[in-house]
Amino acid sequence: MDANKDTSHGQARFYQNWVVLAGAIVAAGSIFAFLLLFAIDLFAHHGNPYMGILAYVVAPGFFFLGAFLITGGLWLQRRHARRSAPGTVSPLVINLSSVRGRKTLGIVVVCGVGFLLLTAIGSNRTYHYTESVQFCGQTCHTPMKPEFTTYLNSPHARVECTACHVGEGAEWYIKSKINGVHQLVGVITGNYDRPIKTPLKHLRLAQETCEQCHWPQKYVGNIERTYNHFLADETNTPFTVRLLLKVGGGDPTHGPVGGIHWHMNLANKVEYIATDDRRQVIPWVRLTEADGTVTEFRTPEFKDEAAKHTVRTADCMDCHNRPAHHFRSPNDAVDLAMASGRIDPALPWVKSNLVALLVGSYQTEDEALAKIGTTLREKYAGKPKVDALVSSAQEIFKQTMFPEMKADWRAYPNNISHKDWAGCFRCHDGKHKTADGKKSIKASDCNSCHTILAQGAGEELNKLNPKGHTFFHIDAPNEDFDCNSCHTGAFPK
Ligand code: HEC
Ligand code: HEC
Ligand code: HEC
Ligand code: HEC
Ligand code: HEC
Ligand code: HEC
Incomplete structure (x- = not known):
């Protein structure tokens, strides 16, 4: 700010400039929100998936909006002043020989360093967050539910989504983020494919993803x-x-x-x-x-x-x-549950009844679970452990069939x-x-x-x-x- 002039008049105008004021409020609010959310995210281990998106995407977004408003407002204000009274607005000068000048410089330096530090922590966290399984799999819940659920049951459940979908390197990071904006708009407007189309056209070559962990020379x-x-x-x-x-x-x-x-x-x-x-x-x-x-x-x-x-x-x-996303077929899913003892093979026709229930046509998961419950209770009334049978069957449905996204083994060869x-x-x-x-x-x-x-x-x-x-x-x-x-x-x- 101009340190040479009597500022009472300028200050008044400063506060009159609502753009700058709004910007300052937005920026200060977002810094406060970021610090608070950052602390919660740091200390709460199994946080809510939306915490990260608020802390590392929404808060910094508002901060930049605020910063943009402040700069824009100041620029407008000076331009206005210069136009209405040419010559009265001097260029920005900090006079180091005055106490006031040194103080101003001190404040600017401290704020600047503080801001840079915060941005560094913030952008590092934002980078990691937008690369995280939570961000990819849980934040946009409905469209990613089938891939996320199957992923959690795969041998790669501990591998980050981005290790296969993005890989190393700035070019692919940026590509994936540009693609991500497009997807975010899709999620907000509800405009996305059901099921999500496969194969992915722009998946990176295996040499740059799978082979970062798997050694192709290995003799199996x-x-x-x-x-x-x-x-x-x-x-x-x-x-x-x-x-x-x-x-x-x-x-x-x-x-x-x-x-x-x-x-x-x-x-x-x-x-x-x-x-x-x-x-x-x-x-x-x-x-x-x-x-x-x-x-x-x-x-x-x-x-x-x-x-x-x-x-x-x-x-x-x-x-x-x-x-990472194996959608088990109803035949294999029921066989697995029977072989591992979760479903009793002694119940007559149980294989055939369960497969028939799984492939029925349903609009929603709730509808299917209700139908599975009533049908099995009716068919196996009086048999022991009917409740266990119902819950095992419902569990199979939840792990393999996703009617809201029309995603199941039929969609994904x-x-x-x-x-x-x-x-x-x-x-x-x-x-x-x-x-x-x-x-x-x-x-x-x-x-x-x-x-x-x-x-x-x-x-x-x-x-x-x-x-x-x-x-x-x-x-x-x-x-x-x-x-x-x-x-x-x-x-x-
Ligand atoms: C081990 C590597 C790997 C990991 C980890 C992984 N994926 Fe995939 N993903 C794939 C492959 C391979 C495909 C299918 C590619 C093809 O056929 O084009 C795929 C396909 C997809 C598809 C397209 C629909 C489909 O099923 O074909 C989505 C969406 C997806 N993955 C999301 C995710 C999300 C979200 C995560 C993390 C929760 C994740 N992936 C983790 C390898 C992986
Ligand atoms: C970040 C490292 C990493 C990446 C990237 C990765 N994998 Fe793996 N993969 C593993 C690990 C670790 C295991 C062993 C898991 C275990 O046995 O518990 C594994 C296991 C496997 C298995 C054996 C599965 C089984 O049934 O036991 C196959 C097949 C496989 N990976 C293929 C792939 C393919 C294809 C890709 C690329 C799309 C890929 N992996 C990417 C780490 C990775
Ligand atoms: C021609 C098809 C084919 C190609 C191409 C192929 N695999 Fe396999 N791979 C198989 C089959 C079939 C198995 C048997 C086990 C199974 O079904 O997972 C297997 C097994 C594996 C296993 C599990 C070994 C174990 O000890 O359990 C890993 C890991 C693996 N492949 C990684 C890879 C990687 C990495 C690549 C690419 C560099 C690759 N495979 C290319 C067909 C293929
Ligand atoms: C002409 C039709 C036909 C062809 C072709 C065929 N199958 Fe089958 N398969 C059947 C029928 C019918 C059954 C009995 C299914 C039942 O009662 O659940 C069966 C049962 C099976 C079973 C045990 C039941 C199960 O749940 O999977 C296996 C494993 C199997 N077939 C594998 C194969 C393989 C591998 C091939 C290819 C080499 C093959 N089949 C080709 C019709 C066929
Ligand atoms: C080109 C190689 C190849 C040929 C030829 C081949 N198979 Fe297979 N077969 C596989 C692979 C790979 C798997 C599955 C590996 C896995 O589960 O990951 C498999 C799985 C199977 C299974 C188990 C399937 C299940 O889900 O229960 C049967 C049964 C089988 N094959 C029978 C046959 C018969 C019968 C023939 C001859 C008509 C045949 N295969 C020819 C590669 C082959
Ligand atoms: C895109 C086509 C294609 C697919 C898909 C494919 N193969 Fe092949 N495979 C070939 C060709 C081409 C050869 C070499 C010609 C030959 O040996 O007949 C070959 C050769 C082989 C060989 C002989 C290797 C040797 O020692 O000579 C085996 C075993 C084999 N494939 C297994 C598989 C299995 C298992 C799968 C499925 C998991 C599979 N292939 C999928 C094209 C394919």
Whole structure:
């Protein structure tokens, strides 16, 4: 401020300038609010998700509004003064030879340093907050609920959303924030896709996200997985498959190159064209090997030139596309609950009844939970532990089905398998051939990607066959390779 002049007149005008006054009130209020919220956020551990958005987004926003108003107001005021009485307004000068001048300078320096410190803490906190799981998953509650719930039940529940969705680097931080503003407007106006579309078009390459934690050279070898199922009959007949998955590895210094992770062999490149939005139909694949050999595979129906389409290079996420948001199918979710004892397999028709209830059409979660409750109480009246059955069934619904967002396994294909979705068989179906028809992408052999160690129930599961059993089926033909032409994730077609 002008320190040379008698200011009584100027001060009056200063306070007359309501813009500056309003700015000062807004700025002071926001600093006070920030300090208060900051303290609450610091001391209250499991805070409310809106606390962070108030402290680190809304309060600083108001502070900048206040600062903008003050500067703008002062500028207007001086311009007005200069215009109405030219020559009377001198430029800003601080006279260090006067006590008053030194005092003013002191105040300016202290306030300035204080302000910078506060901004530094504030922006650091704002940066971390807008990168936090809480901000991404909970603040805009309705649209993110399906992804947040599935994330909390995934092997990546301790990994921040941004480690996969944004990654390192200023460029991506800014990109994501610009995108975020767009999303915020969507949330406020209620204008967003239900379900949110997948796959994400602008997801970063796996090399810059997944491979920050996962070392692609790692040799995994064989891993055993057990798939416990129950048929949809009166006795809920158990049917289990024990598979030895030949995951292998892609780097010769750590183990033989081969198996499923052969795909990750850094020397080979697999590129493909998908003709649908969800990347479920892949009629064209190009393999470039280490020695430069290029092989093109295509299905007979695909006659187009490759150049007309977008060619995508396959990476981790073409198989592991649900590492954090796996929407379990009703069939698998009920099987899991039965296998782990949360639902009693002795209750007649329980598998079939639960799957039917889960896939019913509902507008809201509350409607579904109520319907599940009344139906099961009616069907199993008089049986022991009906309350436990109802709450387990409702829990499955809450974890896997999100009617408000129309989000469930139907909206989000899982490409890691081939039972309910085409998955690996998008390419490994025996129909992808070279132009001369001599070579095709490996298929048909059920023991090439995994060995069927055992299958069936009870004693049968102890009859291990290291070479692999021939897959057999109960109540269904055994020769059909195209699993997802019948299996839908609910009842088979
Ligand atoms: C381990 C990595 C990882 C983490 C952690 C992660 N995501 Fe995802 N997310 C993905 C992948 C991969 C996809 C699917 C990408 C595709 O197919 O295009 C995805 C998709 C999404 C989608 C699009 C809808 C869908 O389901 O395909 C939303 C929304 C989303 N994630 C939000 C979140 C939120 C919120 C968090 C944190 C609470 C989070 N993600 C944490 C990897 C991750
Ligand atoms: C910030 C580090 C981090 C990032 C980024 C990350 N992961 Fe992971 N991932 C982990 C950790 C840690 C585990 C092991 C969790 C455990 O076993 O408890 C894991 C486990 C896995 C597993 C094994 C899951 C299982 O069923 O046991 C797969 C598959 C996987 N990650 C794939 C991915 C993919 C694909 C991406 C990129 C979209 C990714 N990860 C990104 C840290 C990460
Ligand atoms: C061709 C498909 C495919 C690709 C590409 C792929 N994986 Fe896998 N990966 C699998 C399958 C199938 C398994 C078996 C276990 C499972 O289903 O999770 C597996 C297993 C894993 C596991 C779990 C190992 C364990 O010990 O439990 C991790 C971690 C993993 N993959 C990470 C990655 C990463 C990181 C990439 C990218 C660099 C990648 N995968 C690329 C198909 C693939
Ligand atoms: C985008 C197309 C595509 C998808 C999707 C795909 N693959 Fe492949 N895969 C290929 C191509 C191309 C080859 C190399 C040609 C060949 O060996 O037949 C290959 C080779 C393989 C091999 C042989 C490696 C070796 O040792 O020779 C295995 C095993 C394999 N894939 C497993 C899988 C599994 C499991 C999945 C699903 C999780 C999967 N692939 C998904 C295209 C694909
Ligand atoms: C291209 C590689 C590949 C081929 C070929 C293949 N599978 Fe699989 N299969 C997989 C993968 C990968 C999984 C699932 C891994 C996971 O759960 O993460 C799987 C899972 C399964 C499961 C367990 C599914 C469940 O949810 O219960 C069965 C059963 C199975 N395969 C049978 C077969 C049969 C039968 C054939 C031959 C017609 C076959 N597979 C051919 C890769 C393959
Ligand atoms: C012609 C239709 C058809 C085809 C094709 C088919 N299935 Fe099935 N599958 C069925 C029927 C029907 C049942 C019995 C379902 C029941 O009673 O719950 C069944 C049961 C199963 C079960 C045990 C029940 C469950 O809940 O999952 C598994 C595992 C299975 N099939 C795997 C496969 C695999 C893997 C393939 C592909 C190699 C395949 N099926 C192909 C019709 C089919």
